[in-house]
Amino acid sequence: MKFFKKTDLIVIIILLIISATVYLTYNYLAQGEEAKAEIYLGSKLMKTVNLSTGENYSFSIPGKENVVFHLYEDGSIAFEKSDCPDQICVNSGKLHIVGQSAACLPNALILKIVPRNGYNNNQNDVVV
Amino acid sequence: MSKTQRLVLTSLFFAIAIILSIIENSLPPLPIAIPGVKFGLSNIAVMYVLFFIGGKQAYAVAVLKAIFVFSTRGWIASILSLAGGLLSVTVMILFMYIFKDKVSYLILSIFGAISHNIGQLVAVSIVYTNLYLLYFFPLLLLTGVMAGIVTSVLLKFIQPAFKRVGFYNSN
Known part of the structure; x- marks a missing residue:
């Protein structure tokens, strides 16, 4: 060979x-897709964050106060602080595109960006 | 190669795999972070076992490596290691079986590394909630190509040393 x-x-x-x-x-x-962020602890959905509110604040998941998330005005979200040794989650940076995700495996936290209306909803659902 | 030689060499490669995975853990994390997915340095040892000793032994080292990872980094990391290792060995065996001598070490290494990454990512998305595999796919291909090139260049350098100890390609 x-x-x-x-x-x-x-x-x-x-x-x-x-x-x-x-x-x-x-x-x-x-x-162009409308997005929201979902935060999972293991495989349990803990929190859903609306990304397009233009707010700027930090928050944590109850029971995991040593990991801090941050939502930015431009509609992106990031792991701001974590006590894990490798800091992969923090280094993942700001997320805003549907499909992006960051994870802190030592803390079993996953941050995912998903479409606002979910994947299976009818896209033509317009309020008249 | 006698049975004893195979056994000794396989365990030697397992030892190398452990050392590589310790080295990898002490390196700073990759700038492009994919959750839970590592560069797969220790997979190099598994590839060499496959190239020089045999398929069964390569599976054995992949499983042993996962057990070692379990004892040091817990069960999630262990499942990732196992998924990556097994898929990588399977894909490389398939390539060797289909293309025989026409395939080069470079291509084997590249596809071994890519399937290692894909195996890990699939395991992450099964253990946790579904990630969008398509989003990570380009990165996986890219890091796979790089890792494959590194592996086969290393192999090229190590080959003369292998030959000196009477260690030829048995395929």
């Missing part, structure tokens, strides 16, 4: 193209 063949380059380029295409398409499709 060889270490490297010239055709491998083609495979790598195809993989990179697929990756870029999926990324761009996804961001394009998700950009």
